[in-house]
Amino acid sequence: MTHRTKEEWLTLFDAQIQSGLTQGEFCSENGLSQKYFSIKKSKLKREKSSAKAFVKVTAPVATPLQSHILKYGAVELQMNSHVDVSYLANLLKRLA
Numbered sequence: 001m002t003h004r005t006k007e008e009w010l011t012l013f014d015a016q017i018q019s020g021l022t023q024g025e026f027c028s029e030n031g032l033s034q035k036y037f038s039i040k041k042s043k044l045k046r047e048k049s050s051a052k053a054f055v056k057v058t059a060p061v062a063t064p065l066q067s068h069i070l071k072y073g074a075v076e077l078q079m080n081s082h083v084d085v086s087y088l089a090n091l092l093k094r095l096a
Contacts, residue, residue: 066080072089
């Protein structure tokens with residue numbers, strides 16, 4: 001039995017499709033075992049479909065948040081830019 005690489009098998013599968021021959025006819029003309037050809041084709045098809053199940057994900061680069069500091073008397077509050085500053089300023093005035 002001849003050992004073939006994955007790439008060689010994939011080339012054979014493509015050649016069979018391009019030939020227009022049935023799998024049996026192609027195997028007969030190329031001296032291949034139809035049973036082994038079919039098994040190998042199924043196995044590589046499963047590997048290919050399971051490989052597609054994984055997708056490479058990259059995390060976005062975090063951008064630094066701008067921060068604000070509110071001071072009222074002895075009270076100081078530092079927060080990121082997503083906070084409603086006017087609301088917090090009023091809150092600090094009431095708490096001071």
